[in-house]
Amino acid sequence: MVVPFNLSVVKDSNKAERALAKAVVNQVLKKRDSLIGLATGQTMVGVYQTLVEEEKKNIGLFEDTVFVQLDEIIPKAETDRLFSKELQEIFLNHLEGGYDSFLSIDILAQSLNDEALRHWLSIKRLGGIDLQILGIGVNGHIGYNEPGSDLNSTCRVVKLADETIKRSGYQANTMGITLGIGDILAAEKIALLATGSSKAKAIEKTLRLPVSTDNPASHIINHKEVEIILDQNAAGLII
Numbered sequence: 001m002v003v004p005f006n007l008s009v010v011k012d013s014n015k016a017e018r019a020l021a022k023a024v025v026n027q028v029l030k031k032r033d034s035l036i037g038l039a040t041g042q043t044m045v046g047v048y049q050t051l052v053e054e055e056k057k058n059i060g061l062f063e064d065t066v067f068v069q070l071d072e073i074i075p076k077a078e079t080d081r082l083f084s085k086e087l088q089e090i091f092l093n094h095l096e097g098g099y100d101s102f103l104s105i106d107i108l109a110q111s112l113n114d115e116a117l118r119h120w121l122s123i124k125r126l127g128g129i130d131l132q133i134l135g136i137g138v139n140g141h142i143g144y145n146e147p148g149s150d151l152n153s154t155c156r157v158v159k160l161a162d163e164t165i166k167r168s169g170y171q172a173n174t175m176g177i178t179l180g181i182g183d184i185l186a187a188e189k190i191a192l193l194a195t196g197s198s199k200a201k202a203i204e205k206t207l208r209l210p211v212s213t214d215n216p217a218s219h220i221i222n223h224k225e226v227e228i229i230l231d232q233n234a235a236g237l238i239i
């Protein structure tokens with residue numbers, strides 16, 4: 001198969017998570033003060049565990065790195081866990097040599113529209129994202145850019161798709177804040193990770209069908225430097 005982007009299909013989710021962690025480490029070794037955009041979700045847990053292990057072998061690896069939050073849930077129930085907290089708990093708090101800073105989204109801000117703009121501006125002010133890491137939703141969402149999101153969209157408050165709400169166990173009409181598709185495409189590099197058979201359909205649509213607003217992830221395949229890492233289950237419908 002000839003593909004215009006860098007696609008790796010590896011044996012299992014563990015290898016796929018390690019491959020994405022390696023992309024992050026390589027970026028930081030190349031440019032210590034990189035801005036790295038961080039995604040959340042189950043897919044990313046092993047990636048952050050690997051990065052924590054890597055940093056223990058090279059304490060201070062991330063001391064000049066700026067981490068950037070990709071998206072956030074606007075919680076409606078007490079059980080809704082904030083992504084910013086999760087990133088701190090599973091990753092940032094474990095970095096023995098620390099990191100430069102974490103540009104996070106504050107859902108306690110008085111105006112969430114203003115907060116989305118502030119987050120966007122704080123990234124711009126530092127020169128933009130060097131590497132954005134992404135998962136993918138079963139409906140093809142990236143960040144919380146649900147189907148129908150505009151190609152040029154920027155950081156904003158969004159309504160989550162019913163499918164996303166159901167899958168995550170959120171209450172009806174739960175909203176989020178996300179970097180837009182335009183912001184993701186503005187990153188110097190993008191690396192998307194998908195593992196497990198539940199992502200196979202979304203990956204098939206992304207790689208085999210034309211770019212479409214119905215499938216937000218499809219936009220990334222035209223990016224100048226994108227790496228797509230899949231385990232065999234996620235690649236099940238394309239190989």
Ligand code: GLP
Binds near residue numbers: 039
């Ligand atoms: C979540 C997040 C995305 C994430 C995607 C996949 O809801 N908003 O940033 O990449 O959906 O999540 P998971 O890895 O849990 O399947």
